[in-house]
Each structure stands twice: as C-alpha cells, then as structure tokens.
Amino acid sequence: MIGGADVAQVPGSQLRRSMGIIFQTFRLMEKKSAFENIAYGAEVLAMPASQVRSRTTEVLQLVGLGDKGHRLPAELSGGEQQRVAIGRALINRPKLILADEPTGDLDPENTDRVLEILDQVHREHQTTVLFATHAVEIVNRLQRRVIRLQDGRIVSDAAGGYWAGAKVESR
C-alpha cells in the first residue's frame, strides 16, 4: 500500500507519481542544466511553468545546489550530480522514495551529504525512504528499520537496530 492505494490495483504510471526513484547511476540529461534536469520531472506531468520554477528553486536549495542550477551535469562532481538526481526525485513531492544504491559511486563526504538530504526529506516532509544498499556501515549508521534480503527473499526485518545484530525473522 502507498498512500492508502493498493499497489497491485493501480496502473503503473499512477503508482509512480507517488514515488521518487534514485539510482546509483544518476541518469541525468547531459544537455540540460541541473535546474532543467530537476524541472523536467515536473514539466512532464504538466505542472504550470511558474510552479515548476518555484518548486525547482526550492528543491535546489534543499539539495545544496542553489548556486549551481545553471551548470550542466558535466560541470558538476559525482556527488553533485547525485544530488541533482535526488532533486529530480523530490520535485513532485513523492510519498515514497526508492533509492537504489544511491551512494554506491560516491566518496565518503558526498555519501554523508546524500544521507543528510534523505534524512532531512524524511523528517521534514514525512516521506518514506526505502534505501537499498550493500554498505554495512551505512545501515549501521542510519539506525532505522532494516529489511534484509537474500536471494530475493526477506530474511530479517528489524527496527532501529544494527544490521549485524538484527533479530532474524523467518518469512
């Protein structure tokens, strides 16, 4: 269930409107600026231009790129590019963010920054963040609910504990 809707019953496009998705590879449009990359996610859903502008500016501030909106992806560091991708995932104010190894290609400093942003989004916007990672240290550091998957099956689901010490539940 997302936002009270059964995910098995709603069309894929409708479901994805309530979700923001972040990948390990940033998947940015090379010929569009950071601002345009973020705005595009809203434009394709037919949001009026004035609203797109204000919301994109707001999201750029949130991801710490307020002064770099005009830059092309090639002019940004890897961490900054990932923040643009996060901004794009946030532009439509999703109820759920799916982050698939979002820090996989980032250095520790940028990893910290990405984690801070996602934490802030979770706290301030009550957005659920589903963060997939292989990095034990990140899981241990976040101290959140941890669902462990092995061979496509859930092998443990524990709240607030370390991954290493999580109680294993059979499913």
Next chain:
Amino acid sequence: MNGLNWWPVYYCLRDAREGIARNIWASLATVVLLTLTLLLFGGFLWMNANLVQVATLLERQVQVRVFADEGMEAQALADPLRAVPGVRGVQLVDGEAVYAQLAPVFGSETLMNALPADAFADSLAVELADPAQGAQVVDRIRAVAGVGEVIWGQGFAKVLYRISNGLQRGGFVLIVGFFVAALLMTLTAMQLAVLNREVEIQIQRLVGVTPWGIRAQFLVESFLLGLFSSILAGAVFLYLGEVIQGAIAALVPFMSGQLTSPMRVIGIVLFTGPVLALIGGGIASQRAIGTGDK
C-alpha cells in the same frame, strides 16, 4: 485559459522543437522526402483531374465535324448527312471563317504567319440528336459516300480516358513507392529521436507519465515534420500549378477556363503530409515505448 491546462501542449511543442534540432539531418531528410512524395501525389491528382475534366467535356459534345473527300465540296454532303438517322442538323463551316476565328485565339503572329489563309478546308458541323448514340451515328456518317475525315470529341475523350487509366496505374505504383519510402524515412527519424531521448523516456516513466503521454511527444514531432512538408509541398505545388496553367493558357487559350485549379487539390496535399508522418511516428513510438501501463 478557460480552465484548460495548456502546459502539456507547450512542453510537447518545446520538446519537439528540441528533438528536431537535435536530429536535424534525419529531420531534413524526412521533410525532403515527404515534400517530394506530396508534390508527386498532388501533381498526379491534378493531372488526372484535368484529363478526366477535359474528357468529360468532350464526352458531352454533340457536335461532329465532317470533312469531304478531296475533290468534293463539303456543301454537297449536307443533304446526305441530314438523312442519316440520329442527325439533328447539319451546318456548313467556312474554312476561311475558322481561320479568322482562330487568329485572336492563338494570337501569335508567328503561328498565324506559318499557316496560309486557306489552311482550313470547308467542313460540316453535324449535330447529334442523342450523344449516347454518338458512336453508331458516327459510324453511319463515315459510311456516307464522299465523307473524308470525321472529327468527333467523344473519340478523343476515349483516348484521354485511356491515358488517364494508364496514368492512374503507373502513378499509383510510383506514389505507393514514394509513400512507403516517406513512411520509412519518418519511421527512421522517429526511431532516432526515441534513441536520442532514452534518458528522457526513462525519467518520464519514472515520474509516472503514461505510455501515451510519452508517445505524444514523438507524435507531435512527427506531425510537425509532416505539416512543414505539406506546407512546403503545397507552396511549390501552387507555384508550379500557376506556372503550368499560365503556359497552357498561353498555348491553348480556349482551354484555360476549363482546367481544374491546383487549389482544388491543395487540401488533400496539406492533409496527407501530417497523416503520413503521424503514421510513421506512431509506429516508431509504438515499437519503442508500447502502450501498456505496467
């Protein structure tokens, strides 16, 4: 804005413009091929319409022109021809009078100087009672002793119909070939556009744009290419049509009022371009994006 949300249209047009600019050579090739196809199509329709029009005019003619054999006076044939069943009336046409009538029509001094005043022989204008029975009556006229050449519009109409049929068969094959080529070119251009926008398409899917919403952008792009080609083909066609009409009017003035205007065909040309391009864009985007909403 009357409560309507025009932003999708605006964004679609903007993205289509960017897409055409990004794929400029494929887009230009598409426009050139579509324009040529439409010109050929329009020209074929126009030529065929004119042939049919002239043939229909000739078919409606009830008059047969009869010339006498050499050494025989046309006037002498008047009574025998009046006696032929199906003939309503016979009138002598003076050759010199014909010469005088044609002078202002052709207008060219050079042409008239090339023909002596006695170039046209006297003839008889035979009016048929029923044009539907024309062929039989003309056969009877030809059988009258002393009758030489018989000029009958319906006979020429048949020749024109034969030309028109041949043109339709040959033209059909040629046009179908061009249509297929134009369609394939549009399809290729749109496939390139889809490939160039792989990331955009992924993003659109991720944020929840429906497959039809994603396809709309490519349909708008192909529609614009088709529309541009149509306008270009329409303008060239109108210009060439006017030039050809002018040339025909100068050469054969009495035909000028009988020709079908290129304007009668222009609507079909303007309509066909976008439709053809939309089919190409539709197939390309269907293959790349699909319509299922999973």
